[in-house]
Amino acid sequence: MQFFAKSDDHPMNFMHALNAAWHDRNSLLCVGLDPDPARFPAHLRGQPDAIFNFCKAIVDATADLVCSFKPQIAYFAAQRAEDQLQALIAHIHDAHPTTPVILDAKRGDIGSTAEQYAIEAFERFKADALTVNPYMGRDSIEPYLAYADKGVILLCRTSNPGGSDLQFLDVGGEKLYERVARLVSQEWNQGGQCALVVGATFPGEIARVRELSGDMPLLVPGIGAQGGDIEATVRAGRTAHGDGLLINSSRAILYAGSGEDFAQAARRVALDTRHAINVHRHPAP
Numbered sequence: 577m578q579f580f581a582k583s584d585d586h587p588m589n590f591m592h593a594l595n596a597a598w599h600d601r602n603s604l605l606c607v608g609l610d611p612d613p614a615r616f617p618a619h620l621r622g623q624p625d626a627i628f629n630f631c632k633a634i635v636d637a638t639a640d641l642v643c644s645f646k647p648q649i650a651y652f653a654a655q656r657a658e659d660q661l662q663a664l665i666a667h668i669h670d671a672h673p674t675t676p677v678i679l680d681a682k683r684g685d686i687g688s689t690a691e692q693y694a695i696e697a698f699e700r701f702k703a704d705a706l707t708v709n710p711y712m713g714r715d716s717i718e719p720y721l722a723y724a725d726k727g728v729i730l731l732c733r734t735s736n737p738g739g740s741d742l743q744f745l746d747v748g749g750e751k752l753y754e755r756v757a758r759l760v761s762q763e764w765n766q767g768g769q770c771a772l773v774v775g776a777t778f779p780g781e782i783a784r785v786r787e788l789s790g791d792m793p794l795l796v797p798g799i800g801a802q803g804g805d806i807e808a809t810v811r812a813g814r815t816a817h818g819d820g821l822l823i824n825s826s827r828a829i830l831y832a833g834s835g836e837d838f839a840q841a842a843r844r845v846a847l848d849t850r851h852a853i854n855v856h857r858h859p860a861p
């Protein structure tokens with residue numbers, strides 16, 4: 577395979593890069609890279625490196641419009657395409673070096689195993705941040721926090737309907753997701769590396785998590801294909817500076833077009849989405 581492999585390490589501080597991207601690109605949009613070969617345009621299907629080529633085209637067409645990219649590891653692993661994921665992240669670092677990459681893997685395990693997941697995410701794939709499940713507690717998160725420049729993004733109030741099964745349980749006068757928000761912002765975020773996931777499908781909870789977590793960045797998936805309301809999301813989650821959010825959209829952007837111009841179609845939807853977000857970033861004077 578002919579990829580743009582980069583041999584040197586990728587020196588980026590996730591939080592600094594995110595703040596710069598919010599500002600310089602005027603964007604809170606995170607484009608999710610969830611490549612499903614069954615939905616690829618016909619001219620790409622069957623190519624040996626189709627996943628890389630599809631994602632690279634999307635990345636190159638939208639990089640100036642986003643604050644981050646978020647590849648979802650399952651879409652690559654299911655196709656035995658981890659090498660294409662590695663090449664894709666290397667390409668983003670080479671061609672768009674100020675754009676942070678969040679590896680969405682929702683890892684969670686005992687410390688010794690978490691150390692291996694951290695090596696996988698940060699050293700093998702060279703991601704700038706990783707999504708992590710907080711369910712196993714603080715010691716299961718520490719191996720990720722040991723990478724001081726990396727972002728650690730913890731599931732708090734997920735976008736799916738079943739998220740309520742556990743996250744909405746009462747745990748001594750508060751909901752479990754509220755406990756997660758408090759614990760992460762007050763105790764686990766000593767290094768300023770943490771962020772929280774809150775679904776766009778639950779704007780009331782976005783507001784609550786914002787209240788509990790100060791200016792901590794919130795990764796908010798659920799607009800686009802899952803039907804979350806952009807205006808309600810931004811109003812509930814914006815900080816006083818009009819940022820603090822990484823609003824993810826995957827399928828609505830990736831599959832905006834199905835022809836040879838799919839990347840341009842993706843760019844148009846990304847532009848519209850960035851704009852729809854930006855009109856609500858600052859309260860009316």
Ligand SMILES: O=C(O)c1cc(=O)[nH]c(=O)n1[C@@H]1O[C@H](COP(=O)(O)O)[C@@H](O)[C@H]1O
Nearest residue numbers: 648707734735775797800801802825826827
């Ligand atoms: O951590 C995530 O990114 C995530 C958390 C969550 O609560 N809900 C959620 O949809 N996601 C991810 O965000 C993406 C949403 O994709 P679309 O619904 O196509 O925009 C997928 O990659 C999901 O795995």
